[in-house]
Amino acid sequence: MNLLEFQAKRLLGRFAIATPIGQVAASESEAFEAARRLGCDRYAVKAQVPLLARMKYNGIAFASTPEQVRAQARSMIGKALRIGETHSIGDIVQQVLVEERIESLREMYVAITLDRSAGKLVMLASAVGGEAIEERAAAEPGLIHRLELTLENNKAVADFHSLASIIADTPEVVTGLANLYRDLADAAVAYEATLIEINPLALTKDGRLIALDVKISADDSALYRRPELAALRQENDRIVCSPTELEAQRFQINYVPLDGDVGVVVNGAGLALATYDLIVDAGGQPANFMDIRTTATSLDIAHGFGMLLTNSQVKSILVNVHGGGMQRCDTIAEGIGIALRRHPRQIPIVICMAGNNADFARTILENNGTRYVAVSDMADAAQQAVALSRRKAA
Secondary structure, eight states, X not given: OBOOXXXXXXXXXXXXXXXXXXXXXXXXHHHHHHHHHHOOSSEEEEEOSSOSXXXXXXXXXXXXXXXXXXXXXXXXXXXXXXXTTTEEEEEEOOOEEEEEOOOOSEEEEEEEEEETTTTEEEEEEESOOSTTHHHXXXXXXXXXXXXXXXXXXXXXEOOHHHHHHHHOOSHHHHHHHHHHHHHHHHHHHHTTEEEEEEEEEXXXXXXXXXXSSEEEEEXXXXXXXXXXXXXXXXXXXXXXXXXXXXXXXXXXXXXXXXXXXXXXXXXXXXXHHHHXXXXXXXXXXXXXXXXXXXXXXXXXXXXXXXXXXXXXXOOEEEEEEEESSSXXXXXXXXXXXXXXXXXXXXXXXXXXXXXXXXXXXXXXXXXXXXOOEEOSOXXXXXXXXXXXXXXXXX
């Protein structure tokens, strides 16, 4: 299950992880009153939908007065987020989070995810953060640092101070980061989370560490032990998710149907947005937004890929995956092979792979007899996928 941002921040607050002061609003008048009560110099108004990279989709806006907050809330609530003037994406916005806009001296990244192949929780940390972290990690293999966590007496144990020393260079910040890493690990164990991500993690001028954006995914099979999470899941399902999106979420896939004919399979929200732009630049339209979570197994990926194969609207599929520590290419290749054995429909497939286990992934595709167009350049891959979709439609 995926929590909404305000819910995730509330849960982390129980573990002394600081977040901006804020309040959820379901109408423009509630947003105005929230801003008036908060009394901040500057505000952020953030659509509460399970869609990544909301800034690009006009799902995050800034304001200086409660009246401006009201106007920004009016532009979001009751509408789907939009790209430009013509294309909508994702769910109808039912709520916005009105919170203080924090001025950061520096933005960093930290996440804890479940490495299913190793059966361990792993902390990922970087000295840089932001929406493009996946692409940057793919281009710079050493950008994200990895630390395996060990469970002892139901607590996650690791050398958090050494990891913090790699990320920061002043004693005060190193100590603060080490404490935050420890608190985040405690939260991951307590909530049986498969992913907790803070991106960005802000360092302010006065030395505070503040989680500006938070994502939490919890293990569905553990919800019966966590009634507070189960209640949040039911509420979110009722408010924001279509049946198709719910199905994808249960298989560790972030999925949003769109109105194009080029199916898209990507690991990383930032990479997904870049791929979307390349398809549009090539004269095509994506049929979906799909982000494979780091916790997805090959069977999960097979289900997600199968959703594209069974969608008659899809005329070609572009697989653009970069293993930069987030998700291994061979796991994705295994999932593709399983999906193609399950579904008889033949669709042109273009695959652009680089990074973690990419060569092994190509071997898996070859051994499975997968027919695809191999491309090394993302822009070329998008152009070929668009051309193949037109040829298939003709």
